[in-house]
Amino acid sequence: MSSMPFYSPPVSLPRLHAHPDAQVLVRRARVGDVPRLYEIISYYAARGDMLPKTLDQLYNRVRSLNVAEADGEVVGCAALNITWADLAEVVSVAVHPDFQGRGLGKRLVLPLLDEAAELGIPTVFTLTLQPAFFSRLGFREMPKIHFPHKIWQDCKSCFKQDRCDEIALIREV
Numbered sequence: 001m002s003s004m005p006f007y008s009p010p011v012s013l014p015r016l017h018a019h020p021d022a023q024v025l026v027r028r029a030r031v032g033d034v035p036r037l038y039e040i041i042s043y044y045a046a047r048g049d050m051l052p053k054t055l056d057q058l059y060n061r062v063r064s065l066n067v068a069e070a071d072g073e074v075v076g077c078a079a080l081n082i083t084w085a086d087l088a089e090v091v092s093v094a095v096h097p098d099f100q101g102r103g104l105g106k107r108l109v110l111p112l113l114d115e116a117a118e119l120g121i122p123t124v125f126t127l128t129l130q131p132a133f134f135s136r137l138g139f140r141e142m143p144k145i146h147f148p149h150k151i152w153q154d155c156k157s158c159f160k161q162d163r164c165d166e167i168a169l170i171r172e173v
């Protein structure tokens, strides 16, 4: 009996054709963006910078994702997941290294806060290894114990579980 082929996610950075000075548009994700998002997130996840996402997770959540597009190519993303009646989470924030440091992370995250407000959700949190980036966007650190819903929903199936090194930050919208 033949065994299933072992599938490894990509760990190399996608080579961009977009010019680094190209104008960048932030828009809602489409399903056609998912393979590139998977490459970017897998690259950072392999370095331990963020949690990995599977292709099916990205397709399932495509309606929660914003992407940054330059010269027709996806160069960054961020998503908002609703956690509870009064709480949502900013997840999967990533910007291709060629496009970092020019305000794209901020442009991807800030509309998610407006979206939370429009949904009637007063508070947004994130779990991250980049707390300084989120502090610049007005988030403040908060012990993880304040997010029991997150712990029930996701942490129980996360490979980090009890050895989670991510820092929780919170912001009113």
Ligand SMILES: CC(C)(COP(=O)(O)OP(=O)(O)OC[C@H]1O[C@@H](n2cnc3c(N)ncnc32)[C@H](O)[C@@H]1OP(=O)(O)O)[C@@H](O)C(=O)NCCC(=O)NCCS
Pocket: 044, 049, 050, 051, 091, 092, 093, 094, 095, 096, 099, 100, 101, 102, 103, 104, 105, 106, 107, 127, 128, 129, 130, 132, 133, 134, 136, 137
């Ligand atoms: C973290 C990340 C999304 C930032 O993206 P970016 O486009 O470079 O960020 P921006 O240019 O929008 O920065 C916004 C502000 O945060 C600051 N900032 C960005 N990254 C920072 C960092 N690592 N440490 C401290 N400050 C940071 C910027 O200086 C800027 O400050 P300003 O508004 O005073 O000028 C990007 O570095 C990245 O993709 N990292 C790898 C994936 C990752 O770690 N994701 C974290 C979430 S899980």
